[in-house]
Amino acid sequence: MINVAIADDQILVRQGIASLLSLRNDITITWQANNGEEALAKLDERPVDILLIDIRMPVKNGIETVKALRQAQNNTPVIVLTTFDDPALFTQAMHAGANGFLLKDVDTAKLHDAIDIVHQGGMLAEPVLLNQLSDEQLSTFADPNIEPLSERELDILKLIAGGYSNKEIADTVFLAEGTVKNHVSNILAKLHTRDRTRAVLKALSAQLI
Incomplete structure (x- = not known):
């Protein structure tokens, strides 16, 4: 069983992602959070296998949350989610310590694959973003x-x-x-x-x- 948490300030988006992941019987949505600060507090109480986190949220955004985790020596795998096809944001997320960067417009199969890849210790980087990185x-x-x-x-x-x-x-x-x-x-x-x-x-x- 893969225990997943989702942090996103948009309730409908958060619930939509949870519904898509729940289509698989080997994935459990352990908890959901409205922002990075809430996610950090919940992680202390209920660790998970993977955290999916939106890059732009109030209180504490996705990149700030990943930085806080790594500074606390917490190696929970994190996939940063975004609607922005932006190599600069990708670069920031990777420097912060994210394990993956995924665009929100992915289909169900790709979302499930992303969970499997990161859970098995792999990395996840959208090829389109890697190709867009400047020198x-x-x-x-x-x-x-x-x-x-x-x-x-x-x-x-x-x-x-x-x-x-x-x-x-x-x-x-x-x-x-x-x-x-x-x-x-x-x-x-x-x-x-x-x-x-x-x-x-x-x-x-x-x-x-």
Whole structure:
């Protein structure tokens, strides 16, 4: 069972997302919140597997909420939701520590896939947004100290960038899932990050993928 929480100040939107997720019997909506401050308080009382949060809300917005979580060493996976196809907002969300960035106009299947990808440790980044990132925006993820990756690691990193889970990567490159996990750990170490999302962004900034 995947326990999901939703934070959005628009009740109809929040309830709509909850209804779509509830179509699956392996997803439970644990709680809902009107803003980031309320979400942080509820997370302390009732932790969840994934938090879906709107990027623009009163009191505390989505990006501010993600920053507060990471500063508190809370690694709850967070998918930021937005109606704005804006690479600048995407960049801010990723720097804050979000695990994914999803446009609200997605269909039910893509929303369900997003939950699965992030729950399995994957990253979620709209390809259209990655393609729109300017050199200046990508440069904010640059790290001059990253270490060279092997050809196999580069292949796996490209699949991570495509939103593949470890299991899906294993099936694609014909390796055991445990072997893929080891490769992913090595990739993160060489790129000096514990986060798959930032690993991809660092690789993009260095033109590795």
